[in-house]
Amino acid sequence: MLIGETIAVAFSAIRGNKLRSLLTMLGVVIGIAAVITMVALGEGAQRAVAERLQALGTNVMTVRPGQQFFGGIDRGENALTVEQARALLIDRVAIKDLSPEVQRRQQVEYSGRNANIEIVGVWPQYFEINNDHISVGRTFTENEERGRRRIAVLGATAGQRIGIEDTETLLGRTVRIRGISFEVIGILKTKGSAGGFGNPDERIYIPLATAQYRVFGSDRVNTVQVQAVSAEAMNAAAVEIERTLRRERKVLPGEPSDFTIRNQSTLLETFQETARTFGFLLAGIAVVSLVVGGIGIMNIMLVSVTERTREIGVRKALGARKRDIMLQFLIEALVLCVAGGIIGLLLGALGAYLMSRLANWNTVIAPEAVILAIGFSAFVGIFFGLWPARRAASLDPIVSLRYE
Numbered sequence: 001m002l003i004g005e006t007i008a009v010a011f012s013a014i015r016g017n018k019l020r021s022l023l024t025m026l027g028v029v030i031g032i033a034a035v036i037t038m039v040a041l042g043e044g045a046q047r048a049v050a051e052r053l054q055a056l057g058t059n060v061m062t063v064r065p066g067q068q069f070f071g072g073i074d075r076g077e078n079a080l081t082v083e084q085a086r087a088l089l090i091d092r093v094a095i096k097d098l099s100p101e102v103q104r105r106q107q108v109e110y111s112g113r114n115a116n117i118e119i120v121g122v123w124p125q126y127f128e129i130n131n132d133h134i135s136v137g138r139t140f141t142e143n144e145e146r147g148r149r150r151i152a153v154l155g156a157t158a159g160q161r162i163g164i165e166d167t168e169t170l171l172g173r174t175v176r177i178r179g180i181s182f183e184v185i186g187i188l189k190t191k192g193s194a195g196g197f198g199n200p201d202e203r204i205y206i207p208l209a210t211a212q213y214r215v216f217g218s219d220r221v222n223t224v225q226v227q228a229v230s231a232e233a234m235n236a237a238a239v240e241i242e243r244t245l246r247r248e249r250k251v252l253p254g255e256p257s258d259f260t261i262r263n264q265s266t267l268l269e270t271f272q273e274t275a276r277t278f279g280f281l282l283a284g285i286a287v288v289s290l291v292v293g294g295i296g297i298m299n300i301m302l303v304s305v306t307e308r309t310r311e312i313g314v315r316k317a318l319g320a321r322k323r324d325i326m327l328q329f330l331i332e333a334l335v336l337c338v339a340g341g342i343i344g345l346l347l348g349a350l351g352a353y354l355m356s357r358l359a360n361w362n363t364v365i366a367p368e369a370v371i372l373a374i375g376f377s378a379f380v381g382i383f384f385g386l387w388p389a390r391r392a393a394s395l396d397p398i399v400s401l402r403y404e
Contacts (some may be wrong), residue, residue, distance in 0.1 A: 006126065014332055017304075018186055021336060024300045027293025028340030028380065032373050035285065036348025039369045041355065042278050044362030059096075059231045060129060063241060064225040066258040078258045079220035082208070084248045088226065093238035097230045099126035100221040102211050108204065109176040112190055115161040118203045119177055121211020127153075127188075129227045133201070137171050137186030143206035148214055152182040155201040156190040176206075182206065233265055290376060293340065294384035301333055301388035326393035333379060333385020341377025345370060 016023050065078040085100040102121040107114055126132075127139050140151050152175065159167030162175075170184045191200050212219050228237035238261050245251075272354055352363040 006360050008241060011331075011335065012129060018020030020300065024297055025340030025343065027296045028189070028290060028337055028377055029293075029344040030202040031285075031289025031293055032341050032344025033351065034375060036288065036365065036369060036373060037355070038285075039259075040348070040352035040363040040365045043364040043366050044352075044356075044368070047364055048362040059228040059234060060233045061226045061234065061238065061261055061263040063226060063240070063245070064222075064260050064262070066260065077128055078249075079108055080222075080224055080259070081219060082221060084245060084333055085221065087248045088224070090244075092240060093152050094228055094233040095239055096130060097125045097226045098224055098226040099123040099129055101126065101223045102206055102208065102216060102218075102221045102227055103203075104216055106178045106215065110162045110164070110173070110181075113163045115163075117158060117161050119211065119215065120203050120205050121216070122155050123207055123208055126205070126225060127227050130200075132191065133189045135187045135189045136168050137184070137382040139186055139205075140207050145209055148210045149207060150180060150182045150210060150214065151185045151207065152177070153188060153205040155188050155199075155203045155205075158197075159202040160260040175210060177204070177206070180214060182311040190224055208309045218354075230293065238263070243315050290380050294337070294380040296390060297336055297381065300383055301329060302391070304332075305392045306327070322393040326389040328394045329389035330382060330385050333388070334381040337385075338374065341374050344377075345373055348373075351394040 063080065065080050079252050081098070081099050085098060088095055088098055095314045099122050103118055106119045108117045108119075124140055124142055127134075134153075135156065137153070139153050140149065144151060151192060154167055154170060156167060159165070161169050168187050171187055173184050175184060176182070188201070188205075190308050206215070208221070213219075226237065226241060228234050241261055244259065246257060249258060251257055291360055349365055352365060356363045
């Protein structure tokens with residue numbers, strides 16, 4: 001029996017039982033579709049966070065105060081101060097620059113419209129540290145920050161929060177933050193969001209001293225953004241921060257520090273480790289779903305062998321060899337699994353696209369996931385189709401011809 005004829009007979013058998021073939025593929029279709037969709041979501045989230053962290057800079061660290069709870073409430077006694085931040089700039093070696101940061105959500109008004117927007121008080125160095133670039137206008141200066149000037153720099157889409165589609169039209173205009181007038185002197189370029197890291201495009205940045213004494217009424221800061229001279233100097237910079245802040249905050253030797261230092265590289269590594277764990281979990285789900293689908297295919301193929309016992313006997317009587325019969329049934333199982341994998345891949349891609357369009361989630365379908373899905377589908381078809389194929393090939397032609 002020629003290979004072409006064997007393949008033709010296998011496809012003919014599948015077409016002859018369309019509904020059964022479709023139901024047989026269902027387990028593989030669902031498994032592959034679910035895995036492709038979830039992997040696309042995971043890959044999209046990972047890339048978005050990696051891009052966000054890369055934009056922040058790989059040589060940037062964030063210093064946060066520790067928490068002291070009393071009766072379940074944070075007393076705020078460990079808050080950082082501007083004086084402590086300035087102490088980091090004295091006798092620095094590995095530290096390039098820094099900016100204290102204070103942020104709260106406040107009501108912002110413009111032309112009769114208002115919205116609750118995150119207001120961030122920073123030093124002018126903040127924009128360079130975080131790789132923020134001006135689209136139009138300018139950022140504020142050190143003299144303006146020390147003078148507590150009422151000026152603001154808007155994120156690229158901050159205007160949309162108060163009903164202004166094009167934020168750049170607000171340049172030179174006056175907005176009111178907590179009832180206080182601020183002149184808009186600059187608009188930043190789009191930076192984008194990354195899940196739990198918030199969306200810097202929707203923030204409004206004002207001088208730190210202005211935020212503390214005119215808007216928030218507190219001299220404390222939430223965090224201090226510290227930029228090391230290079231990515232290689234991160235550890236040395238962390239040591240400098242640890243030593244200086246422990247001295248400034250009067251932490252006794254042997255006591256734990258009442259502040260934390262986190263860098264973007266650590267966050268990225270943590271997220272990547274989480275993503276890898278999530279990937280292993282998805283791989284486990286894929287294996288289970290495809291094994292279940294493979295068992296279903298094996299079951300149907302065994303039923304098919306029983307139903308076509310007489311047909312197998314006729315083929316053997318006409319000269320078909322064992323390997324011809326075995327190849328026919330293997331091809332049937334392989335086609336069912338690969339076709340199911342392709343359909344599942346298309347459905348998974350559609351699901352990822354709909355989530356991206358309707359829910360605004362970042363989704364990326366990696367080529368490796370596509371190759372792995374189709375390859376594993378083919379493996380399942382061969383593995384679970386082997387036993388039915390061997391059973392069909394081992395049937396005695398005389399007994400098969402007598403089978404009713």
